[in-house]
Amino acid sequence: MKKIWIADLKEHIGQTIQLSGWVYSTRSSGKIKFLLLRDGTGLCQCVYFRGECEEQSFNNFEQLQQECMVEISGTVRLEPRSPGGVEISAKKLSLISSSNAYPITPKEHGTDFLMNHRHLWLRSKRQVAIMRVRHEIVRAIRDFFDHRGFTLIDSPIFTPSACEGTSTLFETKYFEEKAFLSQSGQLYMEAAAAALGKVYCFGPTFRAEKSKTRRHLIEFWMVEPEVAFNDLYDNMELAEQFVEYIVQRVLKNKSEELKSLERNTSLLEKIKAPFPRLHYQEAVEIIKKENPDFVDGNDFGGTDETIVSSKFETPVFVHHYPSAIKAFYMKEDPKESGSSLSCDLLATEGYGEIIGGGQREEDLSILLQKIKEHQLREEDFAWYMDLRKYGSFPHSGFGLGVERTVGWICGLPHVRETIAFPRLYGRNYP
Ligand code: 4AD
Ligand code: MG
Numbered sequence: 001m002k003k004i005w006i007a008d009l010k011e012h013i014g015q016t017i018q019l020s021g022w023v024y025s026t027r028s029s030g031k032i033k034f035l036l037l038r039d040g041t042g043l044c045q046c047v048y049f050r051g052e053c054e055e056q057s058f059n060n061f062e063q064l065q066q067e068c069m070v071e072i073s074g075t076v077r078l079e080p081r082s083p084g085g086v087e088i089s090a091k092k093l094s095l096i097s098s099s100n101a102y103p104i105t106p107k108e109h110g111t112d113f114l115m116n117h118r119h120l121w122l123r124s125k126r127q128v129a130i131m132r133v134r135h136e137i138v139r140a141i142r143d144f145f146d147h148r149g150f151t152l153i154d155s156p157i158f159t160p161s162a163c164e165g166t167s168t169l170f171e172t173k174y175f176e177e178k179a180f181l182s183q184s185g186q187l188y189m190e191a192a193a194a195a196l197g198k199v200y201c202f203g204p205t206f207r208a209e210k211s212k213t214r215r216h217l218i219e220f221w222m223v224e225p226e227v228a229f230n231d232l233y234d235n236m237e238l239a240e241q242f243v244e245y246i247v248q249r250v251l252k253n254k255s256e257e258l259k260s261l262e263r264n265t266s267l268l269e270k271i272k273a274p275f276p277r278l279h280y281q282e283a284v285e286i287i288k289k290e291n292p293d294f295v296d297g298n299d300f301g302g303t304d305e306t307i308v309s310s311k312f313e314t315p316v317f318v319h320h321y322p323s324a325i326k327a328f329y330m331k332e333d334p335k336e337s338g339s340s341l342s343c344d345l346l347a348t349e350g351y352g353e354i355i356g357g358g359q360r361e362e363d364l365s366i367l368l369q370k371i372k373e374h375q376l377r378e379e380d381f382a383w384y385m386d387l388r389k390y391g392s393f394p395h396s397g398f399g400l401g402v403e404r405t406v407g408w409i410c411g412l413p414h415v416r417e418t419i420a421f422p423r424l425y426g427r428n429y430p
Pocket of ligand 1: 397400
């Protein structure tokens with residue numbers, strides 16, 4: 001007998017097949033018993049008629065509890081009212097392993113309880129839908145760059161230097177020396193861009209951020225393209241095409257999942273490039289109208305970002321942030337002293353910054369000056385300075401945070417559900 005997956009059942013109408021899976025739920029009414037089976041690829045209703053199935057199998061229902069692992073066999077038939085449009089006229093049911101008092105039940109559970117049981121919570125329908133959307137986003141990210149002639153370069157996790165400031169570094173031992181967990185692969189991508197022109201890295205990054213917000217993870221995945229000869233405006237163009245591509249891919253390929261997450265997709269359908277672009281000062285004017293306490297020159301807080309993004313139906317760029325609040329590598333606009341050639345992309349509906357990036361400083365002496373100002377150790381960046389000594393070139397890039405993008409596209413209230421095993425401030429379990 002053929003052992004198949006629930007997702008493939010439609011290809012086996014009329015055939016007698018075998019399924020393995022977990023008990024999602026059971027119910028009975030007299031001579032009929034129903035088993036809703038879950039195998040990870042879908043849900044399937046299996047119907048047992050007393051007299052038409054094995055007597056022992058019928059009696060086995062007594063022992064079934066949520067999440068028992070079972071094997072069943074029966075005949076596949078079309079049934080439009082059942083999940084997946086098919087049903088099994090079942091003959092056999094074997095209990096393979098038991099599950100007593102599964103902790104996650106259909107009733108409401110608190111966040112802490114669910115997070116402590118994340119390894120089990122992951123099995124629930126909503127979490128499965130989120131993981132499938134996340135996978136589609138990851139695939140869209142790779143396809144976008146791969147189809148545009150970018151080369152994937154994996155950046156190291158252990159690094160000797162700070163890319164995004166010293167306040168969020170995870171320090172660890174590297175034999176006799178100390179090392180940090182990477183906050184960003186950017187500096188390495190700049191080296192790789194000089195070797196291969198258009199590159200990107202895609203991997204986990206780490207920030208020791210002692211903040212419990214709905215947007216911050218300690219470990220998150222970031223994709224970082226870097227392109228030789230691109231300026232700030234080329235960079236924004238790349239970023240908006242990229243974000244449009246991701247959103248439209250998910251809408252096309254994961255509509256069922258978005259529906260089960262009750263996402264308002266009509267808002268996502270409007271995500272088409274080009275996106276509006278605001279100078280930092282223009283954004284400040286908008287913010288000040290609703291938040292008079294905002295101090296000109298400061299970075300935006302979550303609520304400030306929401307004030308700005310609420311004015312638009314697509315994500316919006318803010319560019320030319322003050323150099324003083326941006327990283328050491330940001331190029332200052334030669335025509336606008338004190339302003340950097342930086343750009344952040346703010347998502348719609350208050351989801352906040354999903355992209356940060358800009359044009360890099362390519363002048364050796366200015367960069368050395370910046371390193372001093374940021375109180376970084378020059379010797380840690382000697383290799384990075386070489387990029388400015390040997391054929392320095394204009395270049396730009398950005399980083400998109402995968403979890404914030406998943407949260408936005410799925411319409412989730414918190415990033416903790418956007419990755420299978422989130423690392424949050426105060427949580428390193430399971
Ligand atoms: O703005 P950030 O810090 O930029 C960089 O790291 C640059 N080196 C990227 C580059 O130009 N190559 O981070 C980029 C993005 C943010 O916009 C956000 O989406 C995400 O990474 N991000 C986080 N996501 C979750 N939790 C955190 N703690 C995050 N910090 C940044
Ligand atoms: Mg940023």
